[in-house]
Amino acid sequence: MRLSTRGHYGLKAMFDLAQHYGTEPIPLKTVAERQNISENYLEQLIATLRKTGLVKSVRGSQGGYILARDPEKITVGDIIRVMEGPIAPVDCVSEIEPAECIQSEYCITRSVWARVRDSLAELMDSISLADMLRDADKAEQERRI
Amino acid sequence: MRLSTRGHYGLKAMFDLAQHYGTEPIPLKTVAERQNISENYLEQLIATLRKTGLVKSVRGSQGGYILARDPEKITVGDIIRVMEGPIAPVDCVSEIEPAECIQSEYCITRSVWARVRDSLAELMDSISLADMLRDADKAEQERRI
DNA sequence: TCAATTCCGAGTGAATCAGTGTGAATTAAA
DNA sequence: TTTAATTCACACTGATTCACTCGGAATTGA
Numbered sequence: 001m002r003l004s005t006r007g008h009y010g011l012k013a014m015f016d017l018a019q020h021y022g023t024e025p026i027p028l029k030t031v032a033e034r035q036n037i038s039e040n041y042l043e044q045l046i047a048t049l050r051k052t053g054l055v056k057s058v059r060g061s062q063g064g065y066i067l068a069r070d071p072e073k074i075t076v077g078d079i080i081r082v083m084e085g086p087i088a089p090v091d092c093v094s095e096i097e098p099a100e101c102i103q104s105e106y107c108i109t110r111s112v113w114a115r116v117r118d119s120l121a122e123l124m125d126s127i128s129l130a131d132m133l134r135d136a137d138k139a140e141q142e143r144r145i
Numbered sequence: 146m147r148l149s150t151r152g153h154y155g156l157k158a159m160f161d162l163a164q165h166y167g168t169e170p171i172p173l174k175t176v177a178e179r180q181n182i183s184e185n186y187l188e189q190l191i192a193t194l195r196k197t198g199l200v201k202s203v204r205g206s207q208g209g210y211i212l213a214r215d216p217e218k219i220t221v222g223d224i225i226r227v228m229e230g231p232i233a234p235v236d237c238v239s240e241i242e243p244a245e246c247i248q249s250e251y252c253i254t255r256s257v258w259a260r261v262r263d264s265l266a267e268l269m270d271s272i273s274l275a276d277m278l279r280d281a282d283k284a285e286q287e288r289r290i
Numbered sequence: 291t292c293a294a295t296t297c298c299g300a301g302t303g304a305a306t307c308a309g310t311g312t313g314a315a316t317t318a319a320a
Numbered sequence: 321t322t323t324a325a326t327t328c329a330c331a332c333t334g335a336t337t338c339a340c341t342c343g344g345a346a347t348t349g350a
Contacts, residue, residue, distance in 0.1 A: 001225070001265060003146060003234045003258075005339065011254050027295065041340050047297075060348025061294040076257060080146070089148045106288065108281045109156050112221060112272060113148075116265065120146060123264050127257060136253045143251065150308065172326065186309050192328075205317025206325040 003084065009037050010045055010083035011076060017055060018071040018129040019136070025057075025064030045083065052082045071133060077124035087121050089113045095121070148229065154182050155190055155228035156221060162200065163216040163274040164281070170202075170209030190228065197227045216278060222269035232266050234258045240266070 012035045020026050028046060032039040046065060049055045054074060055065045067074065081087065081095075088094035092101040093113045101107060157180045165171050173191060177184040191210060194200045199219060200210045212219065226232065226240075233239035237246040238259045246252060 001146065001148060001152075001229060001232055001234065004337090007146075008235050008254075008258075011257070015254055025295095029295085038340065040342075043296085043298095044340085050297095057296060058348090059296045059346080061292090062349055063295050063347080065296090084146060087146055089146065090153050106281075106284045108277050108284070109153075109160055111280065112156070112277065113153075115272075116268060119264055119268050120261065123261060127260075132253045132257065135256065136251075139251045139253070149306085170326095174326085183309065185311075188327080189309085195327095202327060203317090204315080204327045206323090207318050208316080208326050210327090 001089070003080070005041075006045055006048075006083040007080050009035070009042060010049065011079050012037065013042060013046060014049070014054065014067070014074065014079050015129060015132055017065060017067050018074075018133055021067050021071055024062070025066050027064040031065070048082060049079075054078065054082060067129070071129035074129045075125050076127045076129075076132075077121060080124055087117055087124075089116045089120075093117050146234070148225070150186075151190055151193075151228040152225050154180070154187060155194065156224050157182065158187060158191060159194070159199065159212070159219065159224050160274060160277055162210060162212050163219075163278055166212050166216055169207070170211050172209040176210070193227060194224075199223065199227060212274070216274035219274045220270050221272045221274075221277075222266060225269055232262055232269070234261045234265075238262050 013031050016031045016035055017026060028042060029039055031037075032042045035042075046055065050057055050065075053068055056068045057063065057065050077087075086095035086097075088098070090110075090113045091099035092107075092110055095117070101110065158176050161176045161180055162171060173187060174184055176182075177187045180187075191200065195202055195210075198213055201213045202208070202210050222232075231240035231242075233243075235255075235258045236244035237252075237255050240262070246255065
């Protein structure tokens with residue numbers, strides 16, 4: 001039950017962009033340094049985020065990346081689906097194109113994984129980048145006391 | 146967010162044994178055929194289940210495997226932890242020995258993964274093999290109507 | 291013009307996955 | 321006592337995925 005670094009780094013990068021939403025575009029190098037991720041690798045990952053419309057890019061000098069829409073409107077689920085594919089503990093309960101399983105009888109283990117999938121999806125879809133920003137703010141407040 | 150076949154097949158095998166709990170030991174070959182899993186491969190997997198005390202084996206002719214305890218007392222979480230390791234979407238929130246992360250600031254993405262971990266664990270720990278047997282019964286009843 | 295950037299595609303070493311195969315040890319039944 | 325059914329142990333393997341690296345082209349503000 002592990003995420004690959006694609007999802008892990010993808011969320012980190014998106015959160016970083018969220019923290020600077022509404023300012024100039026952020027160069028990848030900056031994100032990579034702040035989040036401690038290989039720049040070359042992150043370049044590949046952000047290409048995915050761009051192609052699926054979660055971030056916009058500005059080319060050339062002073063260029064960089066910005067969130068394609070408000071942090072309120074981007075959820076962890078959005079990012080994970082883009083970076084890791086459809087949520088599916090096992091192939092036969094994939095959110096899209098579930099694999100046929102040749103189980104003659106009604107498959108109980110499958111219904112277990114369907115519940116796991118739904119629980120995962122519900123949780124991840126319920127957390128937006130804006131929620132994460134608020135949590136970060138709250139943590140910051142508490143740290144100052 | 147995918148399970149490997151270890152967890153997938155592991156649960157199938159355990160559920161199969163649960164369906165025949167209280168009778169003679171079930172030979173691996175039977176389980177493998179019923180669940181449509183390579184016998185050689187399942188042999189490896191069940192070794193893990195045996196070494197961690199979830200099943201007992203009876204050697205020799207007429208031998209096989211039986212659950213080590215009542216289906217009511219074995220959860221999906223128990224099986225998945227044994228087959229796939231500690232529940233941990235990312236290493237820094239592993240149930241055991243979470244990896245140090247070098248994030249200077251308090252890490253918000255990490256707290257997201259901690260929530261995902263907890264939600265996963267809570268759900269999987271709440272489903273026992275006995276629950277699955279009851280679900281199978283119910284499905285069977287409905288099929289007969 | 292130049293420096294900073296994104297964009298694109300190829301390559302790579304290591305690890306993991308999902309098995310297979312061989313043969314020894316054990317035990318109930320014939 | 322032999323035989324057949326079974327668990328047990330361990331080594332091997334081909335394919336795929338992971339987590340990158342590298343080189344260079346295209347774009348654009350200063």
